[in-house]
Every structure is written in structure tokens, then in C-alpha cells.
Amino acid sequence: MFKTLFVFSFLMGSLALANPERPTLECRTSLCLEHNMNRKTLTESEMAELPSSFRETVQLKAQELASIWADTILEGDFYAEDFVRIDGLEYVYNQNDLIAYRITYSSKAWDLSNCQFDPEDMETLSDCEVGRISEAGFLALDQKLVERDPSARATFKSK
Numbered sequence: 419m420f421k422t423l424f425v426f427s428f429l430m431g432s433l434a435l436a437n438p439e440r441p442t443l444e445c446r447t448s449l450c451l452e453h454n455m456n457r458k459t460l461t462e463s464e465m466a467e468l469p470s471s472f473r474e475t476v477q478l479k480a481q482e483l484a485s486i487w488a489d490t491i492l493e494g495d496f497y498a499e500d501f502v503r504i505d506g507l508e509y510v511y512n513q514n515d516l517i518a519y520r521i522t523y524s525s526k527a528w529d530l531s532n533c534q535f536d537p538e539d540m541e542t543l544s545d546c547e548v549g550r551i552s553e554a555g556f557l558a559l560d561q562k563l564v565e566r567d568p569s570a571r572a573t574f575k576s577k
Contacts, residue, residue: 457508457520465507473504476557479564480504480523483555484572487525491551491572495531497543498551505552518559520567524552527574549576 465473484502492498506522526548528535533546554570557563 456511458511460507460509465504468507472561475561476504476507476519476521477502479557479561480521480555483521483553483564483566484523484525484551487551487553487572491574495529496527496551496574497530497535497537497546498525498527501525506554510556516559519557520554521557522552522554522570524550527551529574529576547576549574 460468481502487498502523502525504521505524506520508520508522509516510518510520527550528543528546528548530546534542535546536542551572551574552570553572554567556565556567
């Protein structure tokens with residue numbers, strides 16, 4: 419557990435130091451190059467080949483991260499489905515060592531700012547702009563610790 423916390427502290431600290439206003443893991447930054455951090459995005463077929471228990475854990479952790487939306491983006495003019503879709507999975511490396519997984523996830527959502535939505539009548543969503551709320555987070559290798567990616571907080575994008 420100590421190693422997991424250390425790696426996450428290093429990862430989050432490196433993100434924060436790379437650019438305090440918009441941290442990122444893109445390896446064009448000097449800090450990323452200095453620590454030799456890199457990411458590998460898995461294809462859909464590679465994701466499908468992962469053990470089902472790991473895919474289930476990723477799904478549960480994405481759901482856990484998205485559960486905070488009720489206190490963040492959904493406090494605004496948005497309504498979202500409960501189902502959270504996994505949009506992507508990346509391996510995060512420091513030099514050649516795998517240090518974390520990065521999960522990108524989203525839910526179907528509606529912008530309520532320009533429509534008359536009645537929570538008692540879900541049909542009223544048909545007049546609202548539809549899109550997705552998406553976000554990303556990091557999952558520790560032990561698959562227990564999960565943390566939001568500070569460079570990819572929840573945002574709404576219309577279709």
C-alpha cells in the first residue's frame with residue numbers, strides 16, 4: 419500500500435508541477451521527459467482481451483469517480499444517466515515501469531439551460547440539448563486507489 423501511495427503521490431505531484439494551471443501527462447513537457455513518463459492507449463480489441471474481473475473493476479472505479487458529479491457538474495444545468503461508459507483505457511509508465519492506469523469515462527447527459535425540464539416527466543428531456551459528460555481518472559496498479567485526473571475534470575460536450 420505504501421508503494422501505491424508513493425507512486426500516486428509522485429504521479430499527481432508530477433502532474434501538478436508540469437503546469438500548475440493545467441497539469442498533463444503529455445510527454446512534450448520537460449518534466450515528463452525528465453521522468454520519462456509515457457502513456458499507451460489500448461485499442462478496443464486490446465481492452466476486450468483484458469480479464470473480465472479487471473474490466474469489471476475498471477467499470478466500478480469509473481462509476482465511483484462519476485458518483486461525485488452530483489456535487490459538481492450536475493449541480494449546474496445538466497442531467498445525466500446513471501450508466502457510466504468506459505471510453506478509453508491507458509497504461510501510464512514512468513520510464514519502463516507501469517505505474518497506473520488512466521480511465522476515460524462518460525455518461526449520456528442533457529444541457530437543461532435552454533429547455534423546460536420536469537424531473538417528474540422524463541419526456542421533457544426531448545427538448546434539451548443532448549451530449550455526454552466525460553472525465554478521466556487514474557487507477558492504482560492494486561486496483562484499489564482511484565483519483566481524478568486534474569487535467570480532465572468533468573465537462574459536457576454536445577453531440
